[in-house]
Amino acid sequence: MRLIILGPPGAGKGTQASRIAEHYEIPAISTGDIFRANIKNETELGKQVQEILASGGYVSDEVTNAIVADRLQQEDASRGFLLDGYPRTTAQVTALDEMLAESGQEVDKVLELVVDDEVVVDRLLKRAEVEGRVDDTEEVIRERMALYHRETQPLSSAYDQRGLLVRVDGVGEVDEVARRIVDALGS
Template sequence: MRLIFLGPPGAGKGTQAKRLVEKYNIPQLSTGDMLRAAVAAGTPVGLKAKAVMEAGQLVSDDIVVGIIVDRIEEPDARNGFILDGFPRTVAQAEALDAALAAKGQKVDLALELVVDHDKLVDRIINRAAEAQARGEEVRKDDDPEVFKTRLAAYARDTAVVAPYYKERGLLVQIDGQQPIDKVSADIEKALSPLLTNV
């Protein structure tokens, strides 16, 4: 089960991915974490990424896809994986498809959590206020101004990825504003056709 999680920041992708990781015993792959791990491990692709990052540049799609391809070779990803935060552009989606096809694999489903952007900003403001009330430090990502910038970047760049998967019949949109358990139930319903083929 090779899944892609799409949706704006704060939509609940992390919460839902965690539930799927526990239920299906497949890893959730964050490109940021994989990049750091590859650099730390000194893999060939990690060394390339390190050189680019040290030069203060963005890591190219080829390098990121290379890191993903290396990572999905590991035993824990044999039954599938959840990609969260990638692909961010159509070029990345195409590169991922090509890399998977070379291994005789493909993306099985792209799940998009759809949430009203104004409600998302309210959700983040509440989350920040609750953290402060508990005496906790507010996550940098939960600063409303930082969050609005991330949301605008998502709308500009990543929102174009959903139509790419829709054209291929792989996109399932789920109302991310429902209670968490209802979102999980809708995700399970979307996954059920895949499970009958396992």
């Protein structure tokens, strides 16, 4: 199964992605995790990404598309995958469609976790305290939310028009949300 998980930062995508991936026995591919690993290892990409994320921006489509294309070519993604944090723009949707078409594949379902903005802000501020994430200040969180609504949320409409979108309430206990997701995906 080839899945995408959408939702604002702090909606619980990462938490649910690992559960979904385990359920379907596919890798969860998080562009955020890839970027953070590069930051931690102080790679050239990591230095570029750190500056962008600290200001609340998104990494360019060109860089992100190349990272995702490389990751989808790896053996563990041959039976399927769950993309978390990609695509975020309509240009990335087009790039992903092209990547998959080269191997005769397409996206099976797009899961959107629906969570109110204020719930997300509260979650991310708490996460920042617990995990010591310097990029999770309230100002940066609100900028990310505005960017999400402007650039990423339109993807919901595009995937809905294709008949691929499945919306799930992302508020509640982790296990409860996970059950909703599996029920909504139908297996």
